[in-house]
Amino acid sequence: MLERMRLDVFDLERFLNIRSASAPTVSPDGQHVAYLSDATGVYQLWQGPSEGHAPTQLTFTHETVRGGWYSPRRSELIFAMDEGGNERSQLYWLHGIGESTASLLAGGWDWTPLSHQPEAIHQFGGWSHDGQRIAFSANRTLEGRFDVYTQALGGKPRLLQEGPGGFYETEGWSPDDRFLLVSRGESSVNQDLYVIDVATGEARHITPHARETSYRSPRWSADGQLVYCLSTWERDFSALAQIDLATGRLSYVETAANEIVAVEVSPQGRWVAWVVNVDGRSELYLREVSTGRSLTPPELSFGVITEMAFSRDEKHLVFAFNGPRYNSDIWGWNLSSNVLRQLTHSSQAGIPFSSFREPELIRYKTFDGRLIPAWFYAPPSHGDQLPPVILHVHGGPEAEARPIFTALFQYFLQYGYAILAPNVRGSRGFGTTYMNLDNTTRRMDAVKDLAHAVYWLRDQRKGDPARIAVYGGSYGGFMSLAAVTHYPELFAAGIDVCGTSNWVTFLEHTGSYRRAHREAEYGNLRDHRAFLEEISPIHHVDRIRCPMMVIHGANDPRVPIGEAEQIVSALRRRKVPVEYLRYEDEGHGLWKHKNRLDAYPKLVAFLNKFVAEPRIGAGDG
Numbered sequence: 001m002l003e004r005m006r007l008d009v010f011d012l013e014r015f016l017n018i019r020s021a022s023a024p025t026v027s028p029d030g031q032h033v034a035y036l037s038d039a040t041g042v043y044q045l046w047q048g049p050s051e052g053h054a055p056t057q058l059t060f061t062h063e064t065v066r067g068g069w070y071s072p073r074r075s076e077l078i079f080a081m082d083e084g085g086n087e088r089s090q091l092y093w094l095h096g097i098g099e100s101t102a103s104l105l106a107g108g109w110d111w112t113p114l115s116h117q118p119e120a121i122h123q124f125g126g127w128s129h130d131g132q133r134i135a136f137s138a139n140r141t142l143e144g145r146f147d148v149y150t151q152a153l154g155g156k157p158r159l160l161q162e163g164p165g166g167f168y169e170t171e172g173w174s175p176d177d178r179f180l181l182v183s184r185g186e187s188s189v190n191q192d193l194y195v196i197d198v199a200t201g202e203a204r205h206i207t208p209h210a211r212e213t214s215y216r217s218p219r220w221s222a223d224g225q226l227v228y229c230l231s232t233w234e235r236d237f238s239a240l241a242q243i244d245l246a247t248g249r250l251s252y253v254e255t256a257a258n259e260i261v262a263v264e265v266s267p268q269g270r271w272v273a274w275v276v277n278v279d280g281r282s283e284l285y286l287r288e289v290s291t292g293r294s295l296t297p298p299e300l301s302f303g304v305i306t307e308m309a310f311s312r313d314e315k316h317l318v319f320a321f322n323g324p325r326y327n328s329d330i331w332g333w334n335l336s337s338n339v340l341r342q343l344t345h346s347s348q349a350g351i352p353f354s355s356f357r358e359p360e361l362i363r364y365k366t367f368d369g370r371l372i373p374a375w376f377y378a379p380p381s382h383g384d385q386l387p388p389v390i391l392h393v394h395g396g397p398e399a400e401a402r403p404i405f406t407a408l409f410q411y412f413l414q415y416g417y418a419i420l421a422p423n424v425r426g427s428r429g430f431g432t433t434y435m436n437l438d439n440t441t442r443r444m445d446a447v448k449d450l451a452h453a454v455y456w457l458r459d460q461r462k463g464d465p466a467r468i469a470v471y472g473g474s475y476g477g478f479m480s481l482a483a484v485t486h487y488p489e490l491f492a493a494g495i496d497v498c499g500t501s502n503w504v505t506f507l508e509h510t511g512s513y514r515r516a517h518r519e520a521e522y523g524n525l526r527d528h529r530a531f532l533e534e535i536s537p538i539h540h541v542d543r544i545r546c547p548m549m550v551i552h553g554a555n556d557p558r559v560p561i562g563e564a565e566q567i568v569s570a571l572r573r574r575k576v577p578v579e580y581l582r583y584e585d586e587g588h589g590l591w592k593h594k595n596r597l598d599a600y601p602k603l604v605a606f607l608n609k610f611v612a613e614p615r616i617g618a619g620d621g
Helices: 012-016 407-414 440-459 475-486 503-509 512-522 525-535 537-543 562-573 593-610
Strands: 021-026 032-037 044-049 065-070 077-081 090-096 109-113 122-127 133-142 145-152 157-161 167-173 179-187 190-197 203-205 215-220 226-231 239-244 250-254 259-265 271-278 281-288 304-310 316-323 326-334 339-342 360-365 371-377 389-393 418-422 468-473 493-497 548-553 578-583
Touching: 012 407, 012 593, 021 065, 021 304, 021 316, 021 326, 032 065, 032 326, 044 065, 065 122, 077 122, 090 122, 122 179, 133 167, 145 167, 145 179, 167 215, 179 215, 179 512, 190 215, 190 226, 215 259, 226 250, 226 259, 239 259, 259 304, 271 304, 281 304, 281 316, 360 440, 371 440, 389 440, 389 475, 407 418, 407 593, 418 440, 440 468, 440 475, 440 512, 440 525, 468 475, 475 493, 475 537, 493 593, 503 512, 503 525, 503 562, 537 562, 548 562, 548 593, 562 578, 578 593
Parallel strands: 122 167, 389 418, 389 468, 468 493, 493 548, 548 578
Antiparallel strands: 021 032, 032 044, 065 077, 077 090, 090 109, 122 133, 133 145, 145 157, 167 179, 179 190, 190 203, 215 226, 226 239, 239 250, 259 271, 271 281, 304 316, 316 326, 326 339, 360 371, 371 418
């Protein structure tokens, strides 16, 4: 068995008790920041002073809260919550009780359900600027279609616009509350934006285009004359653009050698902030719109910025930040004093930051000569013996392995495992061309990239080729299954978390609102059934040589539980060692602390049993 590499290591439960905070929203008076925290073991809504003192918990449920949004006028919020991970989020109005409306903390508070259709998904789309109404999209009428609604607080919802099918999301009210900005995603690389008249429901298409083009993160300008967005119009890498609503002309405000991945506009229009993804890490930029003056933020550590929000008085910008050595927390940038402060201090369970490891960005050559970017985490020490390796595959498939904090990674590193997290073709963050390289019939090229990651580990002597496990969730779960079926000689173990085992049954049973979007990436059953059957791991179970672990939530609406059930049954029929963990109160992935405390010790024991000890005949590929 693999032994501890140092005497001062911490047990797994300590790592699993490291907490996080994310998704900040600022109160209208700028005095408080609300955010999501898993301090109780389930993500709930919390509130703390904007100067970063003792926080207060606002929601107390056994279910995961998915987001919270402050009113622009009063000390109250809208929050979203589903049941058992089924992603059928309902909307709730959190408000003061009686006379305690100036501040939630001045008296008591309660929440009122605003949606009463538990079979539908509700996606919050913003407060009106007068704080009297909200907008949202929901698939109340047809499961596969999201319509746009407005609703006065305490009133009934009004159907404003029937969506054209698939993802139709409300992005925010115009400054005069006369219009709504709405986006529709045809695929991961092709979106459209619409402006809908709130009085008449008439929709105007503001992004007509012939070729696949992305229009993400749209934001109104303060005068309502422009829409900012991140676009790939006539570009491979996304950049910050503005659309003139009078002329329909798109022009670029800021371009970069890397992808711009986030944008936020301050409430009065003084500032525009954006984040550049530079080889995975974040760089934050801020510009004063009227003068063009740039403000350089104090330097942050190595990591990733997400979920920005300005205060109403435009004096503060808050965001979530995390890195390999920093669990996710909320930070505030005082734009007047140019001082950066950490506003939340989520527990590190007593484990010092100095014990956490940062990865090295490497690039390895794959089968067609292309260089694949990857993050390599080396353990503190392995002496003369090459370490066992966990080859971790992200989901998406258009996600990206980035240098963020992962408690399980840090636990394995202290025990002497190395970790390689590649961004195989199809990953986001490297341009549209790269992201499209694995589409439809080129799917297995990405699996070849995984095999060449193993060859790099072997050739560079970064890991023991006889002790390599492949581990992935969602689409990464499919990649793990595909890797052990097509390259069985390379792996000592495989872990599939809520992955697809049969592309035909996946497309037949995934949520209908997602199907067209997924078919644009994977192919459809009408034109590609034979190919999808050919690449489905369920049809190649006879090739699997290594022990497997399969983890899945029973309420998963994205990759239904049947994908796990059929691969587990097929493995058991062949008497391949397989450990199956099914969680009745989870959906897509493990969100609840109690389930992680059950699953991850079993995952560790599985890897220690089958990967820590060399496997005869492995690594000869």
